[in-house]
Amino acid sequence: MSxxxxxxxxxxxxxxxxxxxxxxxxxxxxxTMFLITVVSVxxxxxxxxxxxxxxxxxxxxxxTLSREPEISFSSDPDxxxxxRRRPRITFQDADAIRAGLTVPALVAVESYSGGNMVSExxxxxxxxxxxxxxxxxxxxxxxxxEQGRGFTAPxxxxxxxxxxxxxxxxxxxxxxxxxxGRSVKVRGATFRVIGVMKKQGSLFGMSMDNxxxxxxxxxxxxxxxxxxxVDRVLVKPFETDDMAQAQIDIEAIxxxxxxxxxxxxxDFAIETAAESMSFWENIRKILMxxxxxxVSIALVVGGIVIMNIMLVSVTERxxxxxxxxxxxxxxxxxxxxxxxxSATLSLLGALLGIAVGVVLAQIVQALSPLPAAIAPVWMxxxxxxxxxxxxxxxxxxxxxxxxLDPVVALRAE
Numbered sequence: 001m002s003x004x005x006x007x008x009x010x011x012x013x014x015x016x017x018x019x020x021x022x023x024x025x026x027x028x029x030x031x032t033m034f035l036i037t038v039v040s041v042x043x044x045x046x047x048x049x050x051x052x053x054x055x056x057x058x059x060x061x062x063x064t065l066s067r068e069p070e071i072s073f074s075s076d077p078d079x080x081x082x083x084r085r086r087p088r089i090t091f092q093d094a095d096a097i098r099a100g101l102t103v104p105a106l107v108a109v110e111s112y113s114g115g116n117m118v119s120e121x122x123x124x125x126x127x128x129x130x131x132x133x134x135x136x137x138x139x140x141x142x143x144x145x146e147q148g149r150g151f152t153a154p155x156x157x158x159x160x161x162x163x164x165x166x167x168x169x170x171x172x173x174x175x176x177x178x179x180x181g182r183s184v185k186v187r188g189a190t191f192r193v194i195g196v197m198k199k200q201g202s203l204f205g206m207s208m209d210n211x212x213x214x215x216x217x218x219x220x221x222x223x224x225x226x227x228x229x230v231d232r233v234l235v236k237p238f239e240t241d242d243m244a245q246a247q248i249d250i251e252a253i254x255x256x257x258x259x260x261x262x263x264x265x266x267d268f269a270i271e272t273a274a275e276s277m278s279f280w281e282n283i284r285k286i287l288m289x290x291x292x293x294x295v296s297i298a299l300v301v302g303g304i305v306i307m308n309i310m311l312v313s314v315t316e317r318x319x320x321x322x323x324x325x326x327x328x329x330x331x332x333x334x335x336x337x338x339x340x341x342s343a344t345l346s347l348l349g350a351l352l353g354i355a356v357g358v359v360l361a362q363i364v365q366a367l368s369p370l371p372a373a374i375a376p377v378w379m380x381x382x383x384x385x386x387x388x389x390x391x392x393x394x395x396x397x398x399x400x401x402x403x404l405d406p407v408v409a410l411r412a413e
Contacts, residue, residue: 014345024309025349027302028389032350032382035295036357039378041364042287044371061240062140063247065089065254066232069269086267087258094233100253103242108134109216111231113224117212118185119173128169129211130186132221140236148180148195156215163191167199168209189219243272299385303393310342310397342394343387350386354379
């Protein structure tokens with residue numbers, strides 16, 4: 001019997017016993033559905049963390065100097081108390097780094113806070129991400145200006161009260177009016193709008209367009225931080241290969257400025273996107289190891305169900321098998337027929353599971369900020385796992401059917 005003939009016989013058997021076939025593959029459907037859904041969300045999260053989260057928090061190929069790590073998972077309150085005792089980062093630190101770097105790089109300061117903003121029209125918007133920064137931050141963060149312009153280094157040094165708005169902020173405050181040249185107030189300080197940034201979308205459901213950027217030495221700097229203090233210094237070498245040397249330079253400069261002895265730990269944090277995302281890589285590795293293990297449990301259960309269903313099927317078709325053997329069918333033919341039927345069952349279960357998993361992943365993406373990336377390689381893995389479960393589950397029923405004595409089988413009722 002050819003493989004195609006075996007598949008057609010299997011499909012006819014499945015069509016004749018739809019309900020029993022469905023329950024036979026339910027475990028495979030659940031297993032592959034779970035695998036595709038979870039892996040799609042994990043892969044989507046991985047892409048999101050690498051491309052969007054890391055870029056928004058740290059900046060690509062950018063070194064961040066701050067008083068404490070941007071992301072910390074420590075549950076020890078003493079750790080956070082130690083962070084709070086550290087000296088604050090200052091404008092002077094940024095100037096020292098700019099002067100002491102041995103590699104060419106952009107250097108910018110950044111301070112941020114949340115707050116409300118009122119336009120000259122009297123319209124107010126809440127929870128604006130207020131940022132006081134150097135002019136070079138726009139280049140470091142790759143922030144494109146859609147209308148107007150960004151502020152310049154001379155404007156930053158002079159503390160000119162100009163401001164660049166995010167797309168959502170500008171739209172809310174001024175509607176269809178051109179915001180360029182108009183004024184806004186932040187905690188009583190007046191700023192002149194000189195630019196509007198291009199839309200940046202959202203990060204974990206939080207809008208990246210409800211923001212405002214002003215020179216760090218303008219009144220904005222004093223509104224978000226004490227005088228002379230910044231939240232962080234960002235350094236972006238012109239060449240990616242200079243990242244390591246720039247980190248060494250920054251650490252050496254800050255240790256000298258903070259008068260740290262050789263054995264003393266740093267009382268500041270130097271981070272890059274690659275280093276700080278290592279926590280996510282560890283989580284991802286654990287998930288990618290754990291979930292296939294959990295899925296295998298569902299597939300084992302599904303395989304046991306398929307084996308039992310196939311044993312019942314062999315028993316019900318004992319007379320049919322006897323007739324086939326009497327007409328010249330070999331043991332191998334019976335063996336292949338049962339195995340193909342079992343593998344076809346589990347393959348259909350895997351395909352149904354993949355379809356449901358893809359739909360669920362899309363639903364998760366639509367109803368939550370979690371992205372989903374459908375990985376074709378995992379679809380292939382699911383198909384292989386489904387077929388493997390079917391073949392393994394069908395081995396014993398196939399062997400039992402192939403060993404039937406044709407004379408005894410023909411007498412079966």
